[in-house]
Amino acid sequence: MSLLAYLSSFVLIALAIKVYLKVTTRWCQNKVCLVGKTVVVTGANSGLGYEVSLEFAKRGARVILACRNEDKAKQARDQIISETQNPNVVVKLVNMASLASIRNFASDILKSEKRLDILINNAGTGILRNEFTEDGLQVLMQVNYFGSVLLTMLLMDLLEKSSPSRIINVSSILAKQANLTKGNLNTYTGMSVCYPNSKLGLILFTMKLAKLLKTSSVSVYSLHPGVIDTNIFNNVPIVGSIITQYFAKYFFKTVEEGIQTILHTALTPGLEIYSGKHFEECDVVETYKTARDLELMETIWKETMRLIKCEEISEKLQLDAKR
Template sequence: MIVFGVDLSCPVIQTLICVAVVVSLTAVSLLRFYAYISCGYYHGRTRMDGKVVIITGANGGIGKETATEIAKRGARVIMACRNLETGKQVRDEIAETTKNDNVILKKLDLSSQKSIREFAEDVIRTEPRLDVLIHNAGTAESKFKKTEDDVEINMATNHFGPFLLTHLLIDLLKKSAPSRIVVVASELYRLASLNLNKINPTSSWCPAYYYYVSKYANICFTLELARRLEGTNVAANCLHPGMINSGIWRNVPFPLNLPLKLIVKGFFKTPAQGCQTSVFLACSEEVEGVTGKYFMDCAERALSSGATDESKAKKLWELSEKFADLRATDPKI
């Protein structure tokens, strides 16, 4: 059989093909093994009985796994989810798996300021304390879209929403101190720049780019938040969970989604692996009193000089107050 001028029936060619296949499979196996052993796991057994933890986007991906791990430790877990139908199924699954029936489902759409305010009012009315707020929910939309509040969808959900929610719940966090705020950011921030003159774009040739921008904003927000919370005993840290095989990649358009699917399935972390740093920052005694830091694989990591620029973070904060429609009557940080 001749293919591209090569005689595939030749024993030498067949041997070379076999060797190439074996080498390729070995390389893939070694890469996957390296990814496994280099993945930071949190093995601490810290209990969280009596504590209240809010996890946004807890009905799937690393949010679901984070909720499961926290529930195992005895905490009261509030799953803040946009899709209540899916959330109900996941809530029941977590309660059964962890034998912790103190898992609560509440409606929260981070792209809607109205929904955020309703959720915060409900929490303040029904919860006497809040020990950990985990900003996990995120979206990576492939089409340009504005929310009902006239904010670009990626920035609204991933940055302005968490910014507003943190403000609305900050008094409860202070009341419950020592407490923690955990923000799920991403190393993909390195692919973006934070253009403060275009933080809420009116159009975009590549809407998915604003997912990267929102992750950049997550980091700047966390660092500025930590500075403003000094002396309150409320810690704020952010993290990169790793590249995760989760639903967030479903919005990648054809044909880019085809090779990406192979990469995701072959080399990305599972959601269970991806939640480890979130759980670590939520309950580990190792980070008690640690604030304003960036973590990956349960260890502190360095950030780019741009991400640690205090003047940029302060300006972003001021702009966020505007786009999140922060009001004079809202709690101050």
């Protein structure tokens, strides 16, 4: 095949995929106003976190950008304020790879904020090396999973006080490829399993938390946002930069398309009956096979609480659920 033929095939395939994505992407239809509401978005300086923070700010919310890099976060804040004219957008620093940093962040929020209506656990990373953090936790599992769990547990009192409130856990369809056990929860399971395990962890956490919150007005959802053109692929060795530079623009969803299921779960009225469920394309979907083992859900919950030293809050939630 000549170079011209290759190029035309590439363009045709890219066009077909773009048309398919435009036709199949579901858009969050509601126009819920967020004046008087407070939202925390982790990983808010780029990709989905940035775009969803922009949308919340447009709707009048107080938006807390929870980021690890001060310069990037301030740049995001300034851009959002200048685009929305909403001055109520603030930066608070948190490194999801450090339990101490998450504890400091949460205690600052509990001291300084009167309410918390929506928590978006969005911060995440694609591939990281086989390393452990100062907390003795596998780094990718900590950033993508343990960190979000700890943050949610620490902010629970404020979420309950502000209820009806919502927690959104940004997971991934790759959770279908997970092979999670109590034994490998805190180990490096290789590039192709570690990320899926972290995302399945979030789905199991969502399911268990919803059970414990059944009698409260705090609801919790997990979701797959789609495959989106963001920085997430940058640290995938070799193919990462090829994907970002040559493919993502043509074959993946835009960030505006990518935030629709996050907006839907965070804002659509009446969704509380689906608390604990998983969403794709602004709709509840059947739980992935890997997330159907309720015994695994309990085991992973217990082991997680032990590893992040959160047993006290967990016990309190279990007692409240029994009342």
